[in-house]
């Protein structure tokens with residue numbers, strides 16, 4: 001494979017940032033653990049985005065995972081590493097992590113209790129119940145859901161698996177970085193949807209080690225972008241959580257964040273924010289141009305490029321299409337150009353028109 005013997009595992013690499021809490025070796029371990037269960041999703045070119053940017057543009061299709069989202073990687077790796085005799089697991093989730101944990105726990109015959117806020121779309125809640133997990137709807141924010149999950153750790157002895165601030169979860173998500181660079185060592189820029197930062201941290205640990213000069217950009221919605229606000233402040237801060245088309249990107253990073261904040265702060269080149277209107281347009285774009293049904297959270301990379309928020313792409317770029325677990329009524333309204341109400345925020349609908 002061209003120039004990628006660095007991906008041979010025995011070519012033990014020093015971490016580029018010596019103080020990093022995770023290394024490429026952790027990601028190789030995770031890749032072994034999730035092999036055959038949550039790996040090797042397709043990566044396909046987007047001809048439209050290639051013509052828009054003037055560079056090859058690749059879509060890593062994590063929407064094709066068995067649970068419809070990349071979170072299965074981290075969840076499988078975390079559950080597999082729990083000690084024998086663990087009675088069960090719990091987590092808080094905006095939906096997809098809970099689905100991953102429910103699936104991974106079910107496969108190990110373990111009880112799973114998933115705590116979510118009332119902001120989580122019903123389609124996601126139903127998907128988790130269908131996997132046999134117990135569901136608790138608590139409060140109106142990720143923080144409320146986390147509080148309940150931590151209470152269950154004390155009262156029922158369950159093991160908690162953070163959606164983003166857990167070394168095994170981050171390493172699991174990082175396997176996406178391995179797969180992208182193994183398939184396309186020439187990728188110059190990675191556009192990574194960013195919320196709690198487990199995905200971006202994992203991909204960054206892998207990608208920086210394999211290709212130090214790669215450009216890594218995290219992208220969030222501009223309403224309630226906790227990692228962006230935290231990196232700007234220099235420490236974790238709370239943001240108000242509001243409904244968004246990118247519901248999977250909602251929630252804080254945890255005031256006592258141990259891993260994902262530091263890794264994102266130190267390894268990402270930039271964090272870019274996009275508006276709800278730009279997400280709306282990008283969901284239409286991915287649907288009409290690439291025929292892909294995906295959540296608002298997945299298209300923030302496309303949104304950022306189309307809105308001109310990322311300048312100077314130098315070589316081939318790739319983004320992660322993170323999941324497909326959306327409310328199909330909402331999706332149908334978006335692709336047919338109708339208005340959308342998100343709590344007290346309205347998006348004025350427009351039929352899709354190709355821009356070049």
Ligand SMILES: *Cc1c(COP(=O)(O)O)cnc(C)c1O
Pocket residue numbers: 069071096097163164193194195196197198199200248249295297298322323324
């Ligand atoms: C969780 C999630 C993200 C963001 O991942 P983080 O690790 O929290 O940054 C993006 N897209 C989808 C579909 C998700 O479920």
